[in-house]
Amino acid sequence: MIRVRLSLIFIVFYTFLFAQKEKQVPLLKVLNSIEKTYNIKFSFSEDIIENKSINVDNEDSLLTVLIQQIEKKTGLKIKKINDRYYTIVSNTDNIKISGYIFDENSKIPLLDAAVFTKEKGVGTDEKGYFELKGLHEKDTVTFSFVGYENIQKTVAELKKENSITVYLKESSQTLNEIIISSYLTTGIAKNTDGSILLTPRKQGVLPGLTEADVLLSTQQLPGIQSPIESASGIHIRGGTPDQNLILFDGIKLYNTSHFFGSISAFNPYVVDNVKVYKNASNVKYGNHVSGVIDIETMSDIPKKISAGAGFNFTNADVNTTIPLGEKLGVQFSFRRSISDLLDTPTFDKLSQKVFQNTAIADGETQAEEQPFIEDENNFSFIDFNTKVIYQPNDKNKISLQQIRIKNDLEYELNNEVDNQSRFDFIDIQNEGYGITWNRGWSENLSQETNINYTNYKLFYNGNKKRDGTIYDYTIKNNEVKEVTFSSIFNQKLNDISALNFGYQFTQSDISFSLDQENLDLFKKANESDKKANNQQTILVEYVLSKSKKYNFNVGLRTSYMPLLKKTFLEPRIYGRVQVLPSFWLNTSAEIKQQYTSKIIEFFTSDFGLENELWAISNGKNVPILKSQQVTFGFLFDKGGWLIDTEAYYKNIEGLTSLSTGLDNSSSETIFNGKAAVLGIDILLKKKWTSNISSWVSYTFGENTMDFTGFNDGKSFKGNFNISNALYVAQQLKFGNFDFSLGWTFRTGLPFSDVVDGGFDIEQEQLSQKIENRNQKQLPNFHRLDASATYDFYWSKKRKVKSKIGLSFINIYNRKNILRRTYEEAVDPLNPSRSIINTVDTFSLGFTPNVVFRVQF
Known part of the structure; x- marks a missing residue:
């Protein structure tokens, strides 16, 4: 007799809750019904279920199945304390997002693009893939790459997407300056004013170099040579090294090498970009009759350590x-x-x-x-x-x-x-x-x-x-x-x-x-x-x-x-x-x-x-x-x-x-x-x-x-x-x-x-x-x-x-x-x-x- 009564109660609850699959029912009402049906008790903070409504599939009737559906559709986590008591907590502290980042025009994957929040971040691999874990639902994720416009989205938006694909667009300033984005290799571009732009940290490996040596890299460009085979002995279109203007963050340098010209005196891992002029240098550069090599380090406040x-x-x-x-x-x-x-x-x-x-x-x-x-x-x-x-x-x-x-x-x-x-x-x-x-x-x-x-x-x-x-x-x-x-x-x-x-x-x-x-x-x-x-x-x-x-x-x-x-x-x-x-x-x-x-x-x-x-x-x-x-x-x-x-x-x-x-x-x-x-x-x-x-x-x-x-x-x-x-x-x-x-x-x-x-x-x-x-x-x-x-x-x-x-x-x-x-x-x-x-x-x-x- 008791089983019959329970079955009737469950049928009434089942009919009430799942009569229309598409109908959204307030979560609080669903939880109250489950408590009465299964003689259990949920413990939760009202603010985490506030304004939440769901529709529960009517194909299964097991309590574990109902809990899984609620977790999946609300993003909440229901933990069992014992046979009677359950707690409901926010599951937004462990959200994982993953996907790919590409160049909007070429559709080429961007290596080492940054994906970060205020607290954590990762970089993309050679396929443009990223994976970021332990996020909060209200976190804002920034997708960033040097020379491109940033894109920002909330975790709540991103978690709705089964596969995240982000296309970054070159910034308008960069687009106005660059005419050729990959001049010799990645990280070497040609600007609209005729100068060559080197970005050492994005630069592909060049023959004979294990690292993007700033001065030796410029010698890969036509018209720039070192007849005596040295880093600083740069001859630009027939000019001698002392006729070049070399600046480091605006500071003019009279010695730019180590070991009597063998090695550049600049660490490529902190250099943002190097602008090289072989002719018609910008009017702001003076006191030189040959080329210009303008080296610049960090230009913006970093987002992370x-x-x-x-x-x-x-x-x-x-x-x-x-x-x-x-x-x-x-x-x-x-x-x-x-x-x-x-x-x-x-x-x-x-x-x-x-x-x-x-x-x-x-x-x-x-x-x-x-x-x-x-x-x-x-x-x-x-x-x-x-x-x-x-x-x-x-x-x-x-x-x-x-x-x-x-x-x-x-x-x-x-x-x-x-x-x-x-x-x-x-x-x-x-x-x-x-x-x-x-x-x-x-x-x-x-x-x-x-x-x-x-x-x-x-x-x-x-x-x-x-x-x-x-x-x-x-x-x-x-x-x-x-x-x-x-x-x-x-x-x-x-x-x-x-x-x-x-x-x-x-x-x-x-x-x-x-x-x-x-x-x-x-x-x-x-x-x-x-x-x-x-x-x-x-x-x-x-x-x-x-x-x-x-x-x-x-x-x-x-x-x-x-x-x-x-x-x-x-x-x-x-x-x-x-x-x-x-x-x-x-x-x-x-x-x-x-x-x-x-x-x-x-x-x-x-x-x-x-x-x-x-x-x-x-x-x-x-x-x-x-x-x-x-x-x-x-x-x-x-x-x-x-x-x-x-x-x-x-x-x-x-x-x-x-x-x-x-x-x-x-x-x-x-x-x-x-x-x-x-x-x-x-x-x-x-x-x-x-x-x-x-x-x-x-x-x-x-x-x-x-x-x-x-x-x-x-x-x-x-x-x-x-x-x-x-x-x-x-x-x-x-x-x-x-x-x-x-x-x-x-x-x-x-x-x-x-x-x-x-x-x-x-x-x-x-x-x-x-x-x-x-x-x-x-x-x-x-x-x-x-x-x-x-x-x-x-x-x-x-x-x-x-x-x-x-x-x-x-x-x-x-x-x-x-x-x-x-x-x-x-x-x-x-x-x-x-x-x-x-x-x-x-x-x-x-x-x-x-x-x-x-x-x-």
Whole structure:
């Protein structure tokens, strides 16, 4: 009888609750009915069931089935305490979402796109997949990727979707600036103003590089080369390295490398982007006649804490980015060489190249034969930088930035039998500080104001001792102190045009001192020089741009130099127009001037390192550098094919050459001259699939120089002239693996014949005669490089990411001659007579490198 009554009660409840499947019944009413039917008790907070209604399927009648339906349809969690009591709690603390993120236009998955809330976040894998757990229903999830517009959705919205697919759209600002998004590889783009944009943290692996070395990466671009195979020895379209302007967060740097040019002095893992100009640089850049490399670190307050650490066979580094609230963020990076701690094959190969034909190489050779002993040969470098961003509101942002670069070399050689010793010490450092204020006055008017300070120091101390007494020494100092102030306004006139205008002030102090003594010759020389220069500049630029259709930049810099009492005008024009759906034409013209440059000194030539010094133009024997450049080219981009071609003509005036004939000659003569550069850059690239691409770049260039009173008034090729350069590269991405292979070919550098002109009795020295100034050519240069990296995560939570990589430079160990010079030496057959020896400088041999990184 009891069972019959229960059945009747359940039928009534069942009919009441499930008569219409689609009918929504308040959850509280459903729970009350279940309590009465099954003689149980629910314990819950009224706010978690408030306004909740459900419809329960009428196919099953078991209590466990009813509970499962309620949990599924309400997102609540019902826990059984005992046979009578149950608790109902919110289940919003353990919601999981997963899905994919793609580029809206290309539909290519975005690797390392960020998916985060205020408390947690993850990155996407190579397929664009993400998985985020432990979320609250009311949480807001942000989908973000550098250069793209953010998308925000609540967890409540996302959990309704069975499969989450997010398409991110490139930000309007990025779209207006970029014309080619993958120029060589991912992370390298071409802007509408002709500049190249490198994003190291998004950059695909390049041949010969395990990491996105900032300066070495730029040398993959057509028209940018390093004839002496170094990171900082960047020659842009026939210009020399000291004619380039290199900025780090607005701070001008006079030393940009470690280990005498071998490695860039910038940690790529904190660099947001690098903008490279080969021509027609923005009007805000001054005091250069060649290219511009503008490096920028963190530009916005970070959303979450991140940190990284790693090492390769030359250095180890750590970096971190920390948000200190919603208005303040900090970034820090530190790198240090490991050469004084660990002997690696990479450093050995770099050392062989750097120290060849120097006192260190001679000392090592002598040390192999008694009685010479190499007591000390220590080299070390560090670099660290800090950036702090404070944004009190939407209209103001203030950033403080700092960088320090330091290199030290200490070398000592002893001869215990003769009680002789030699000691050499070099300290090279560049530190800089800056403050930037960005102000948005209105929707159409913004302002950027910078104050920067840079200090470059080079100190050399070398001496020779006999019986504990110094009989020969050289002490050299070269220092640059520079303060800059810049305030530039951007006035948006309408949707397609803008006006930039502003004022810049620069104060440069450059000093050089030399103290040298040779007691054997009873000769003592003390020389010093100090120059200061102030420059005031007013600049204005008009920009007309409509996405990829056209872009025109017309600008003018007007600068006054009190030191020379002269005013300089620097007009710059750049234009690009789309003439067909996938075809653009571009042209540019510019005039530039530069008042700081390097000249060569030979007082420390017997040591063989860092014999160039910075000097200020004085209008006389060191004149102002001036350049004029015009370009014309076209760009084609369709169906994975990219062709970018530019022809150019550049003329540089005011060159200074401090020539001494042979390196160890004591006579010095300063010559002034000019150079004319005619060339063409060609890039041909094919993207076969989203993971496979190939490219070929070719550069033709002729650099002709003329120096008054030099070479009998005849023109000759520049010392670093490379007539033809070809680069072929292949890149393949397979899962988490990234491979690249590249082959470099270029014609050898020019060199001169030097012949023995006999012994000059009056001068009491060997007379040398140069024949065919730079008319001969070294053997062609070529080498094969390769790199491979593998990215992986330590756990399924994807919170810790790692990378391991391997690179090989000059795989087939080609012995390339980089440079040929001559020196006077004692004739081994006749010690009373001197002869001329040929001195060749060779490139890197086969050089491996390994990298390992961890990113949190």
